[in-house]
Amino acid sequence: MVFPGFTPVPRHVLDLLARTGSDDESLELLLRGQRARRLLLLRLLLDATSAAPPAERSRFRAHWDLLEAAERSGPDAREAVHRGLQHPLVGPWARQALAGLTAGRPADLGFFGAVVVAAAVRSGLPFRTRLSTERGELHLPGLGALACGPDTDVSAHFDGAVLRLIPAADRVVTVRPQPEHGAWSTDPGWRAAHALPALIPGGRPVPLDDLGPYRHDAALGIHAATLDDVGRKRWHDAWSGPLTALLQHGHPHQAAETGRLLASLVPVAVPEEAGPLGYCSGTRRDAFGCVYSSLPPGPLGVAEMLVHETQHAKLSALTDLVTLHHAPPDARYFAPWRPDPRPLDGLWQGVYSHLALALWWQGYVLNTPDGFERKRGWAEYARCREQVTAALEQLAGSTDLTPEGRRFADRMIAAHRRLEEPPRHHRHRAQAYVATARELWGHRMRQKPNEPL
Numbered sequence: 001m002v003f004p005g006f007t008p009v010p011r012h013v014l015d016l017l018a019r020t021g022s023d024d025e026s027l028e029l030l031l032r033g034q035r036a037r038r039l040l041l042l043r044l045l046l047d048a049t050s051a052a053p054p055a056e057r058s059r060f061r062a063h064w065d066l067l068e069a070a071e072r073s074g075p076d077a078r079e080a081v082h083r084g085l086q087h088p089l090v091g092p093w094a095r096q097a098l099a100g101l102t103a104g105r106p107a108d109l110g111f112f113g114a115v116v117v118a119a120a121v122r123s124g125l126p127f128r129t130r131l132s133t134e135r136g137e138l139h140l141p142g143l144g145a146l147a148c149g150p151d152t153d154v155s156a157h158f159d160g161a162v163l164r165l166i167p168a169a170d171r172v173v174t175v176r177p178q179p180e181h182g183a184w185s186t187d188p189g190w191r192a193a194h195a196l197p198a199l200i201p202g203g204r205p206v207p208l209d210d211l212g213p214y215r216h217d218a219a220l221g222i223h224a225a226t227l228d229d230v231g232r233k234r235w236h237d238a239w240s241g242p243l244t245a246l247l248q249h250g251h252p253h254q255a256a257e258t259g260r261l262l263a264s265l266v267p268v269a270v271p272e273e274a275g276p277l278g279y280c281s282g283t284r285r286d287a288f289g290c291v292y293s294s295l296p297p298g299p300l301g302v303a304e305m306l307v308h309e310t311q312h313a314k315l316s317a318l319t320d321l322v323t324l325h326h327a328p329p330d331a332r333y334f335a336p337w338r339p340d341p342r343p344l345d346g347l348w349q350g351v352y353s354h355l356a357l358a359l360w361w362q363g364y365v366l367n368t369p370d371g372f373e374r375k376r377g378w379a380e381y382a383r384c385r386e387q388v389t390a391a392l393e394q395l396a397g398s399t400d401l402t403p404e405g406r407r408f409a410d411r412m413i414a415a416h417r418r419l420e421e422p423p424r425h426h427r428h429r430a431q432a433y434v435a436t437a438r439e440l441w442g443h444r445m446r447q448k449p450n451e452p453l
Contacts, residue, residue, distance in 0.1 A: 007029055007032060007033065007321075008321075009029065009318070009321050009322050009404075011407070013025060013026045013029060014318075014322065014404065014407060014408060014411075015407070015411050017314060017315075017318055017408075018407070018408040018409075018410075018411030018412050018415070019411055019412070019414075019415040020250070020251070020311060020314075020352065020355055020356040020359060020412075020415065021251050021253065022251075022253050022256075022257045022314065023253055027256075027257060027260050027261065029321075030261075030314065030317040030318060030321075031260070031261075031317075033317060033320055033321050034086070034288045034289075034317055034320070035082065035086060037320060038085060038086055038090070038091065038094075038288075039085070041091070041094050041095070041098065042085065042094060044098055045094055045097055045098045045101070045112075046060070046061075046064060048098055048101040048102060049061065049101065049109065051101050051102075051104065052101060052107065052109060056109045056110075057109075059109070059110075059113065059130070059132070060109045060112055060113075062129065063112055063113045063116040063117075063129065064112075064116075066116055066117075066120055066127055066129055067081060067085075067116045067119065067120070069125060069127075070116075070119060070120040070123040070125045070127075071123075073123055073124070073125045074123075076123075076124075077123035077124060077125060078123075080119060080122035080123045080124075081119045081120070081122075081123050083119075083122070084115060084116075084118055084119025084122060084141065084142065085115070085119060086263065086289070087115070087141045087142065087207075087263070087264065088209075088263050088264045088284075088287040088288060088289045088290030089141065089209060089212060089214045089215060089264065089266075089287055089290065090115055090141070090214075091284075091286040091287045091288065092214045092217065092284065092286050092287055093108065093111050093112075093115075093214045095286050096108070096214075097109060097111075097112075108134055110131065110132035110133065110134060111139075111213075111214070113129065113130075113131045113132065114131060114138060114139055114140050114141070115141060116129075117129065117131060117140055117156050117158075117163075118140040118141045118142050118143050120158065121140075121143065121158055121163055121177055121183075122142070122177070124160055125158075125160070126158055126159050126160045127156075127157075127158050128155070128156070128157050128158075129155075129156050130153055130154065130155055130156070131153070131154045131155075131156055132151075132152070132153055132154070133148060133149075133150065133151065133152050133154065134150065134151065135150065135213055136148065136149050136150040136152075137213075138152075138154055138165070138167075139211055139212040139213065140183075140193075141193075141212065142181055142182075142193055142207060143163075143175065143177060143182065143183040143192075143193055144175070144182065144183050144185075144190055144191050144192040144193045144211065145190070145191045145193075145211045145212065146165055146167070146173060146175075146187070146189055146190050146191075147189040147190075147191075148165075148167035148168075148189065149167070152167050152168075153167075154166065154167045161176075162174060162175070162176055163175040163176075163177065163183070173185055173187040173189070173190060174186070174187070175190065180195070180204060180205050181193060181194075181195040181204075181205050181207060182194060182195065191211060193207065193208075193209075193211060194207075194208045194210070194227075194232055195207050195208055196208050196235060196236065196239045196265065197236075197239060197240070198259065199243070199244055199247070199255055199258055199259035199262070200244065200255055200256055200259035200260075203259040203260075206262055206263075206264070206265055207263070207264045207265065208227070208232065208235060208265055208267065209224075209264045209265065209266045209267075209290070210224065210225060210226050210227045210231075210232075210266070210267050211226070215266045217284065222268065222282070222284075222292055223268065223269065224266050224267065224268055224292070225267045225268055225269045225294075227267055231267070231295075234295055235265075235267065235295060238295060238296065238297075238298055238299060238301070238302050239299070239302060240299070241299050242299055243299045243302055243303055246299055246300060246303035246364075247303050247306065247307065248363075249303075249360050249361075249362075249363030249364045249367060250307055250356060250359050250360035250363055251359065251363075254307065254360070257310060257314075258306050258307075258310045261289060261310055261313050261314065262289060262291060262306065262310065262313075263288075263289030263290065264287075264289060264290040264291070265290070265291050265293065266290060266291070266292045266293075267293065267294065267295070268280065268292050268293060268294050269294060270294040270295070279293065279294040279295060279296045279297070279301065279305070280293070280294050281293035281294070281296075281305045281308065281309055282309070282312075283309050283312040283313055283316070285316050288313060288316065288317060289313065291305070291306070291309045291310075291313075293305055293309070300373075303360075304357065304360070304380075307356055307357055307360045308353045308356070308357055309353075310356075311349075311352050311353040311355075311356040312349055312352075312353055314352075315348070315349055315352045315353075316349075319345075322404050322408075323402050323404065323405070324348065324401065324402055324404060324405030324408055325344055325345075325348075325398065325400045325401045325402060325405045326400050326402065327343070327344035327345075327398065327400035328400075329343055330343070331343055331344055331400075332445075333346075333347040333391075333394050334390070334391075334394065334438060334441050334442075335347050335350050335391060336386075336387040336390050336391060336433075336434045336437045336438070337350055337354065337387055337437075338350070339437075339440065339441065339444065340444075341441075341445065344395075344398065344400065347391060347394065347395065348395065350391060351388055351391045351392060351395055351412065352412070354384045354387050354388050354391070355384075355388050355412060355415060355416060357380075357384045358381060358384035358385045358388055358416075358419055359415070359419070361377055361380045361381035361384060362381050362419060362420055364377045364381075365377035365378050365381055366420075378422055378423055378426045379426055379429070379430075381422055381426075382422035382423075382426035382427050382429065382430035383429075383430045383433055383434075385416075385419055385422065385430065386427070386430035386431055386433070386434045387430075387434060388416055389416070389434075390434050390438070392409075392412065392413055392416060395409050395412075396409055396413060
C-alpha cells in the first residue's frame, strides 16, 4: 500500500483554523494527516502480527493481500478501499489489537478481515476468503451485520455484484450491496447498516452506526445504542429540513466543513440526568470523524451539536500535526462548562468548541426575527461568550504554550473580541452563571484537591 506523509501546517491555515474557520485547503490538510495516521497504525499492526498465533497471522496477511489487490484494481477502487480503512471505528479496533499484540495478550485480528471484505465489496473486485467471528456476529462496516454464532468461520464469496456469506454448510446468506451505503438480505439474521442523508450537495450519506462491537468504550463511559425502526426515523426527522441552512450561521464554510469531517454518527442513550429535553454528545480521538450523540431536540439541537463536536474533531486533527503546548498532564484548570478540573488539552478543546458555538449562536440571533427563539439564541450566545471569556484568560496566561500555540491562542482571542455585545440582561445572567460555576468549582477543589483528571 502507498503511505502518504505528513504535511507541515502553513501559518495562514493555522490562523484560519484558530478563528474556528476552514476552507478546502485546511480541511484537506487535516484529512490527509488523519489518513496517514490510520495507514501507519495499520502498518504497525501488520508488523505486530508476527507475535500472533500462526493461523491468525496467516489469515491476517491473506486479508492484507486482498486489500492490496482491491486497491490496485483501479482509481475508484483505491478510493473505496481507503474510505473503508478510514471508517472511524476501525481506529479503536486497531489500537486495541496493537496494544494486545504488543503486550502478549489475545487480539481480535478477525475484525480486520471484516473491514477488508467490506472495502473490497465497495471496490467491485471479485474475491473468495474466510472470516472469523468472536462475539456471535459478523459485522461488515458500512454493509451490515450477520448473526452467526460465536467462534464461527464464515466463507465470503463476492462475484462483483452479490456477496454470499456461508456460516454453515446448510446456510447461504445472499447480501446485495446498495449504492453508497448498506446492503440488503432476506435472511432473518442479517441487519442492514443505515445512513443519514448527506449534509451538502454531492456529499456522502452519514453512516448511522448502531451496529458493531467497537462503538462502545467502557473507559470513556460510552455505551452505544442499537436502534429500532422508530429510533432511526427519529434521527432522520431531526436530520431533515433546515439543518444545512442552520449550520451556515457560524461561518459560510460550516456546512461544508461538517459534511467533509463527519464520517459516522454513533447513537447513544439519553442519560437520565439530562432530563426529557437534554442530550449528550462527544468525540473520541482514536475514532476521527465519529460523533457520539443521543438525539438532540430537533434540527436546531442537531446543528448545535454538530457545530460543537466538529470543532473537537478539527482541533484533534490539528494537534496531531502541530504541538500547541508543553503543559504537564496533571495541570488543572477551571472550565466554566464542566464541574471537574481540566488539563490544558481539555480546556483548549472546550474553549475552541465554545468559541465556535458563540459565533454560531451570534449568526443565529442576527438572522432570526424577534420572538422566543431569538431570546433563547441570545441567552445561549451570551453564555458561550462569557464562558470563553473566563477560559481564554487562563489560556492566554499559560507559560507552557509553544510559538504555534501562542499564535493560535492570539488568533482565538482576536476572534473573541470581535463578537457582538449581547443585550445587557443576557450578559448579566451569563456573568452570574459563570461566577456561580467558578464558585462551585473552587469549593469542589477545596474539598477534593487531589481529584484525578
